[in-house]
Amino acid sequence: MNALLDPREMAEADARAIEGGIAGLTLMERAGTAVADAAARRPYPTRIAILCGPGNNGGDGLVAARILAQRGFRVRVALLGARDALIGDAAAAARRWTGPVESAETLTYETVDLIVDALFGAGLARDLEGVPRAVVERMAASGRPIIAVDLPSGLDGATGKVRGAAAQAVETVTFFRRKPGHLLLPGRALCGRVRVADIGIPASVLDAIAPTCAVNDPGAWGSAFVLPAAAGHKYSRGHALVASGGAWTAGAARLAARGALRAGAGLVTIACPPDALAVHAASYAALMARPVGDAAELGRLLEDPRFTAALVGPGLGAGPQAQAMLAACAGPERSVVADADALTSFAGDAAALAAVLSRARGAVVTPHEGEFARLFAGDDSVLGAPSKLARARAAAARLGAVVVLKGADTVVAEPGGHATIAENAPAFLATAGAGDVLAGFVCGLLAQAMPPFAAASAAVWLHGEAAREAGPGLIADDLPEALRPVYARLFPSLGWTGA
Ligand SMILES: NC(=O)C1=CN([C@@H]2O[C@H](COP(=O)(O)OP(=O)(O)OC[C@H]3O[C@@H](n4cnc5c(N)ncnc54)[C@H](OP(=O)(O)O)[C@@H]3O)[C@@H](O)[C@H]2O)[C@@H](O)CC1
Numbered sequence: 001m002n003a004l005l006d007p008r009e010m011a012e013a014d015a016r017a018i019e020g021g022i023a024g025l026t027l028m029e030r031a032g033t034a035v036a037d038a039a040a041r042r043p044y045p046t047r048i049a050i051l052c053g054p055g056n057n058g059g060d061g062l063v064a065a066r067i068l069a070q071r072g073f074r075v076r077v078a079l080l081g082a083r084d085a086l087i088g089d090a091a092a093a094a095r096r097w098t099g100p101v102e103s104a105e106t107l108t109y110e111t112v113d114l115i116v117d118a119l120f121g122a123g124l125a126r127d128l129e130g131v132p133r134a135v136v137e138r139m140a141a142s143g144r145p146i147i148a149v150d151l152p153s154g155l156d157g158a159t160g161k162v163r164g165a166a167a168q169a170v171e172t173v174t175f176f177r178r179k180p181g182h183l184l185l186p187g188r189a190l191c192g193r194v195r196v197a198d199i200g201i202p203a204s205v206l207d208a209i210a211p212t213c214a215v216n217d218p219g220a221w222g223s224a225f226v227l228p229a230a231a232g233h234k235y236s237r238g239h240a241l242v243a244s245g246g247a248w249t250a251g252a253a254r255l256a257a258r259g260a261l262r263a264g265a266g267l268v269t270i271a272c273p274p275d276a277l278a279v280h281a282a283s284y285a286a287l288m289a290r291p292v293g294d295a296a297e298l299g300r301l302l303e304d305p306r307f308t309a310a311l312v313g314p315g316l317g318a319g320p321q322a323q324a325m326l327a328a329c330a331g332p333e334r335s336v337v338a339d340a341d342a343l344t345s346f347a348g349d350a351a352a353l354a355a356v357l358s359r360a361r362g363a364v365v366t367p368h369e370g371e372f373a374r375l376f377a378g379d380d381s382v383l384g385a386p387s388k389l390a391r392a393r394a395a396a397a398r399l400g401a402v403v404v405l406k407g408a409d410t411v412v413a414e415p416g417g418h419a420t421i422a423e424n425a426p427a428f429l430a431t432a433g434a435g436d437v438l439a440g441f442v443c444g445l446l447a448q449a450m451p452p453f454a455a456a457s458a459a460v461w462l463h464g465e466a467a468r469e470a471g472p473g474l475i476a477d478d479l480p481e482a483l484r485p486v487y488a489r490l491f492p493s494l495g496w497t498g499a
């Protein structure tokens with residue numbers, strides 16, 4: 001698992017490493033060395049300005065300054081605050097710097113080729129205002145390339161939000177593990193390329209910290225992924241049901257159903273109003289279609305216990321009918337995915353949705369930001385949570401279900417607080433119908449009895465990879481097809497031998 005550490009967890013990692021016998025100053029020396037290495041790798045950065053803040057982030061900058069000067073670079077150190085106000089390891093790093101120290105407030109950039117931003121890191125405690133903010137804004141306006149130490153100063157490592165101001169970095173050097181703010185927008189975009197430096201903190205400190213947030217990649221869910229078994233047959237791979245709207249909105253369900261089938265469900269049935277039957281029957285030979293007039297008929301169809309997962313929402317139309325369809329699908333032998341109109345049908349009434357979902361074996365909801373805001377309208381403790389990560393976690397706890405809060409930095413959270421953050425979605429994935437395919441991928445993995453949090457995270461990652469595989473110009477129809485080469489690489493990496 002590629003853990004992401006919030007500032008509190010990172011402070012604990014530092015503290016445990018120090019308890020284990022590594023001096024804080026040693027960690028700072030290694031951090032500063034990693035920053036110096038990054039600066040030295042830039043093309044011809046002969047004149048480097050290093051802006052140092054009042055805490056240990058500034059200490060890292062002072063170490064980098066000393067090392068770069070020793071390596072022959074022309075280095076200027078500019079400090080925010082008084083030199084004799086530095087304490088602890090940062091004060092020790094300042095004593096080892098024997099060159100002049102300028103004021104960050106009055107620094108000018110005409111003769112500077114490269115900036116190292118070591119003003120604030122994990123210790124950012126409030127919005128930047130006054131002098132610190134002006135310093136960051138002038139640095140940003142200088143147009144010089146910036147290497148950020150740990151985080152672009154002003155970026156909140158826990159939330160990915162800018163507190164007052166932050167300067168765009170070309171590169172960010174962070175330590176031990178990345179932080180949520182490196183992946184959540186706008187943080188991800190502000191960091192430039194992120195390098196993770198090993199500063200000697202042993203990975204074993206993570207056992208005690210037990211981080212609950214991870215990068216969404218196969219390390220987060222691969223052990224739960226259901227690979228095709230040699231002795232399997234189509235029913236052992238699960239039977240997914242996708243509820244469809246009428247003839248004019250049937251495309252959404254068809255995209256989802258193709259997604260579920262490509263994701264590996266053994267069978268996929270589309271349940272549709274009679275007027276849409278011909279559309280579905282003519283579309284895709286591997287899909288089955290059954291006419292279902294209302295929720296009661298859907299319930300009768302689902303008396304067949306071999307249906308292991310159901311998706312309700314895409315193209316359905318919001319209202320009591322969609323609510324009843326979802327209720328018909330939620331049963332102890334079946335997992336459900338509620339998407340799109342199924343979520344909007346519960347606008348402002350998340351408690352009613354939670355009650356329906358609680359009857360399902362497992363439940364995943366897949367809102368985009370608009371659907372999320374509608375569903376939780378009036379619930380400040382969810383909508384007002386400090387970050388996308390915190391909102392998804394709060395929503396999962398409210399619903400007792402896995403929440404996929406979509407976007408370029410999709411967060412998947414489960415009621416216990418575990419979460420993944422995706423970083424592999426290309427910009428061109430934002431296209432009509434892509435969300436329907438994603439919901440289908442989730443449904444297809446749930447149908448194979450993959451646990452909901454793992455299924456939802458895997459589906460999001462696969463969706464991003466499939467988009468990359470298809471490339472620019474992508475339309476949603478391409479996504480299910482692009483899953484094949486992604487699976488061809490993924491399966492062997494998870495130990496599948498092809499049997
Ligand atoms: N041993 C370790 O732990 C290691 C840590 N490492 C490095 O340390 C960094 C964390 O260091 P840190 O905890 O000292 O916090 P840091 O980011 O320097 O800022 C704190 C200072 O900023 C001030 N301040 C805060 N907000 C402010 C605002 N809005 N406006 C104005 N001032 C504000 C705050 O003042 P105060 O809130 O007390 O008034 C305090 O003076 C971490 O990112 C990494 O780079 C590495 O060397 C590896 C080993």
Ligand SMILES: [K+]
Pocket residue numbers: 057117118119120121148149150151152153
């Ligand atoms: K910084």
